[in-house]
Amino acid sequence: MQFKRLAFLFVVAVLALSVPLVGAQDAKVIKIASQSPLSGPQSVLGTSIRNAVELAIEQLSGPLVEMGYSVEFVPFDDQATPDVGVANANLLVNDAAIMAVIGHLNSGVAIPSSEVYNDNGLAMVSPANTNVAITDRGLPVVNRICGRDDTQGAAGAAFAATLEGVETVYVLHDTTAYGQGVADFFQKAAAEQGLTVLGFEGTTETANFEGVIQPILALDPDLIYFGGIYSQTGIFINQARAAGYEGLYMGPDGFDASEFAELAGEAGVNTYYTSVAAPPTFYPAAAQFIEDYTAKFGEPPQPFAAQSYDSTGIVLAAIQRILESGEALTREAVVAAVRATENYEGITGTYTFDDNGDPELATYVILQIVSSDPAEWNENVVLDQFLAPSPLVAAAEAEG
Amino acid sequence: MLDARRSLGSVSSPSILEWGYRFILFPIGQMLVFIVGAALFLTLLAFLLALAFPEPRPNIVLMDQVNRQLPGMIISGITIGFVYAMIALGYTLVYGVLKFINFAHSEIFMVGSVVGFEVMQRLSEAGHLPSWSPVLLVVVVVLAAMLASGLLAVLIERVAYRPLRGAPRLVPLISAIGISFFMVDLVRAVEAITRNDFNLTYPLNSLEWVRNPVKLAIGENTVNIRPTQFIVVLGAVVTLIALNYFVNGTKLGRGIRAVSQDMTTAGLMGINVNRMISLTFFVGGAFGGAAGALFGMNVGTVTPFVGFIPGIKAFTAAVLGGIGNVTGALLGGLTLGLVESFLNGLLVYFPALGQRYTDVFAFSVLILILIFRPSGLLGERVDEKV
Numbered sequence: 001m002q003f004k005r006l007a008f009l010f011v012v013a014v015l016a017l018s019v020p021l022v023g024a025q026d027a028k029v030i031k032i033a034s035q036s037p038l039s040g041p042q043s044v045l046g047t048s049i050r051n052a053v054e055l056a057i058e059q060l061s062g063p064l065v066e067m068g069y070s071v072e073f074v075p076f077d078d079q080a081t082p083d084v085g086v087a088n089a090n091l092l093v094n095d096a097a098i099m100a101v102i103g104h105l106n107s108g109v110a111i112p113s114s115e116v117y118n119d120n121g122l123a124m125v126s127p128a129n130t131n132v133a134i135t136d137r138g139l140p141v142v143n144r145i146c147g148r149d150d151t152q153g154a155a156g157a158a159f160a161a162t163l164e165g166v167e168t169v170y171v172l173h174d175t176t177a178y179g180q181g182v183a184d185f186f187q188k189a190a191a192e193q194g195l196t197v198l199g200f201e202g203t204t205e206t207a208n209f210e211g212v213i214q215p216i217l218a219l220d221p222d223l224i225y226f227g228g229i230y231s232q233t234g235i236f237i238n239q240a241r242a243a244g245y246e247g248l249y250m251g252p253d254g255f256d257a258s259e260f261a262e263l264a265g266e267a268g269v270n271t272y273y274t275s276v277a278a279p280p281t282f283y284p285a286a287a288q289f290i291e292d293y294t295a296k297f298g299e300p301p302q303p304f305a306a307q308s309y310d311s312t313g314i315v316l317a318a319i320q321r322i323l324e325s326g327e328a329l330t331r332e333a334v335v336a337a338v339r340a341t342e343n344y345e346g347i348t349g350t351y352t353f354d355d356n357g358d359p360e361l362a363t364y365v366i367l368q369i370v371s372s373d374p375a376e377w378n379e380n381v382v383l384d385q386f387l388a389p390s391p392l393v394a395a396a397e398a399e400g
Numbered sequence: 401m402l403d404a405r406r407s408l409g410s411v412s413s414p415s416i417l418e419w420g421y422r423f424i425l426f427p428i429g430q431m432l433v434f435i436v437g438a439a440l441f442l443t444l445l446a447f448l449l450a451l452a453f454p455e456p457r458p459n460i461v462l463m464d465q466v467n468r469q470l471p472g473m474i475i476s477g478i479t480i481g482f483v484y485a486m487i488a489l490g491y492t493l494v495y496g497v498l499k500f501i502n503f504a505h506s507e508i509f510m511v512g513s514v515v516g517f518e519v520m521q522r523l524s525e526a527g528h529l530p531s532w533s534p535v536l537l538v539v540v541v542v543l544a545a546m547l548a549s550g551l552l553a554v555l556i557e558r559v560a561y562r563p564l565r566g567a568p569r570l571v572p573l574i575s576a577i578g579i580s581f582f583m584v585d586l587v588r589a590v591e592a593i594t595r596n597d598f599n600l601t602y603p604l605n606s607l608e609w610v611r612n613p614v615k616l617a618i619g620e621n622t623v624n625i626r627p628t629q630f631i632v633v634l635g636a637v638v639t640l641i642a643l644n645y646f647v648n649g650t651k652l653g654r655g656i657r658a659v660s661q662d663m664t665t666a667g668l669m670g671i672n673v674n675r676m677i678s679l680t681f682f683v684g685g686a687f688g689g690a691a692g693a694l695f696g697m698n699v700g701t702v703t704p705f706v707g708f709i710p711g712i713k714a715f716t717a718a719v720l721g722g723i724g725n726v727t728g729a730l731l732g733g734l735t736l737g738l739v740e741s742f743l744n745g746l747l748v749y750f751p752a753l754g755q756r757y758t759d760v761f762a763f764s765v766l767i768l769i770l771i772f773r774p775s776g777l778l779g780e781r782v783d784e785k786v
Contacts, residue, residue: 041598041703199748201755207699207706210476211744218468231599235701244624263701265605
């Protein structure tokens with residue numbers, strides 16, 4: 001009897017608690033989720049993505065609020081790990097109020113996670129994933145506003161070929177979808193540019209690179225290209241310089257975080273990197289964003305933060321168009337509306353998606369690190385920049 | 401270094417000469433024999449490989465590459481080998497006494513490296529770094545790491561293993577794995593809250609003496625030896641000699657050996673078994689901590705996840721040398737470090753393989769050795785194994 005009474009009380013309590021929750025659902029809540037590494041070695045970039053999405057929702061959701069909706073932000077931590085990303089994805093697709101995901105940082109996490117979004121018809125806009133497979137799978141839900149690794153790798157190789165005294169290169173990668181992908185494009189383009197590729201090696205080592213360095217010293221390349229993320233590549237160059245490596249060092253946009261300067265120290269100065277996201281200071285329209293971000297979070301935005309702000313803006317604008325047209329707000333409608341984005345004026349550029357979800361024109365930049373002080377990261381010099389069309393657009397242009 | 405399980409012997413005061421031989425000359429000689437033996441053997445294999453495949457890739461003459469890389473490979477192999485050996489000692493000491501694998505030991509190593517970072521970072525923030533002499537700095541950092549890791553190991557034993565002492569073999573093993581996860585996340589949380597940082601970089605970049613490598617000319621080649629590599633090797637040798645003296649030359653060491661031979665009888669003879677077990681954990685933990693701080697200084701950046709790979713490798717080294725055998729841990733660690741270094745250096749030239757196969761080959765060596773010597777290189781036959 002006692003037990004039954006307790007069970008009854010429990011059921012009543014649960015019902016009483018769930019009533020306000022159900023009520024809240026009715027009051028037209030739109031949720032935007034973010035997925036990025038908030039803990040672990042890459043949390044510097046991931047946290048900045050999360051913060052930028054939060055700031056964007058705060059500043060850009062005005063029109064939706066006027067229409068009687070409230071926009072909520074749900075951040076997820078994917079720990080830069082595919083398993084965790086997919087587990088989060090399975091969790092967040094079950095919340096019917098979530099209309100879109102901003103993320104991820106890592107292509108290796110985004111590829112399996114986006115399969116889950118696709119099965120559940122949930123739109124994803126990526127501020128940072130550069131692997132070609134992200135959009136080349138042709139999933140209707142997947143979009144990105146940054147460039148691609150095929151163009152980035154080739155741009156890096158073309159630039160390396162113009163550097164004085166560079167004839168031989170040694171290519172390393174971190175064995176992830178992102179790192180190996182971009183390193184492979186670099187390697188192929190470097191060979192086409194007439195450079196000698198002395199080695200192409202993958203390493204999962206994160207602390208002690210002595211074994212990796214020995215053959216590099218013996219081969220004595222003019223330039224090392226490391227397709228990887230700063231938490232690994234910064235430590236690598238620090239040890240390689242200490243072991244006597246005197247050549248040049250170059251990498252993809254994974255180098256782009258102020259933490260690189262801290263990890264690499266003096267050894268990292270003069271390093272070249274290509275990026276699909278120039279420092280926020282590079283974009284004239286982003287000045288207000290940098291100011292607001294620094295005021296709110298107490299530190300300057302990292303690379304990809306401004307892009308995350310724009311990704312969120314694209315989603316909010318798409319939702320606004322749906323509501324204004326009087327259609328029902330469904331995930332399906334959001335997927336179509338995001339893909340239909342045309343000439344969205346963001347703080348980092350103007351975005352139109354092609355049929356694969358690539359931006360029709362993407363910015364690529366080549367930068368050089370100027371200081372070992374992390375605080376001066378945004379001072380890195382832009383050596384070259386260009387706009388390149390996405391493969392679909394380029395193919396259409398070639399035909400037309 | 402004598403076998404911890406060999407005869408208990410007497411500790412009656414030996415002459416200075418005998419003492420010097422037993423506790424200084426003999427262990428140093430033993431290390432030299434191991435290093436030279438393993439390095440010569442692997443060098444021979446490398447030359448044979450170069451003869452078998454003179455040009456594995458176009459324009460690469462393997463013999464030239466081997467000649468150029470040999471000193472560098474040996475030095476980096478010895479450095480990491482000593483780190484493995486020091487961690488392996490923790491596994492082997494605990495196994496010798498309690499007959500179980502302390503899988504939380506990799507995290508004790510990690511805590512040592514993080515404490516080393518904390519001490520150095522605090523000294524740097526207080527502006528002491530440039531004025532302190534290198535020797536004093538290294539001694540302070542390593543001692544702090546040893547103390548912290550040793551005490552942590554004792555605490556872990558008291559909380560997670562002692563209550564389970566009579567339990568079936570698997571139970572403390574699971575407890576150890578649980579502690580391991582707990583420690584990683586605890587350190588991650590503490591560092592995230594206090595420093596808001598995950599990658600913990602030793603403030604070495606500001607130190608002039610660390611940045612200038614020692615250039616050593618061997619034949620036509622110059623090898624850069626980093627000062628931190630010297631520190632790792634020197635620190636390892638000093639602590640290993642101290643351990644040898646402690647285990648074989650002191651009354652407490654005799655107690656540990658007695659407990660490892662027969663716990664019940666040792667207890668009946670008036671030895672405080674629990675205290676001896678705590679002491680074993682302290683010594684093993686202190687070694688892990690010293691290895692962590694030395695490793696951290698050498699690689700420059702550590703994280704709360706840094707313990708996993710060296711921990712697994714050191715466990716392998718302990719099994720390779722014969723688990724429960726102190727000398728075996730030293731031999732196993734040095735062998736594994738050198739094998740790994742040679743594989744890393746030479747697999748690059750075989751495009752079908754590459755460095756990603758280093759661990760495959762290193763662990764194949766382990767399997768081969770265990771097929772022919774199931775209890776490890778120096779292990780004695782024991783009936784019970786985990």
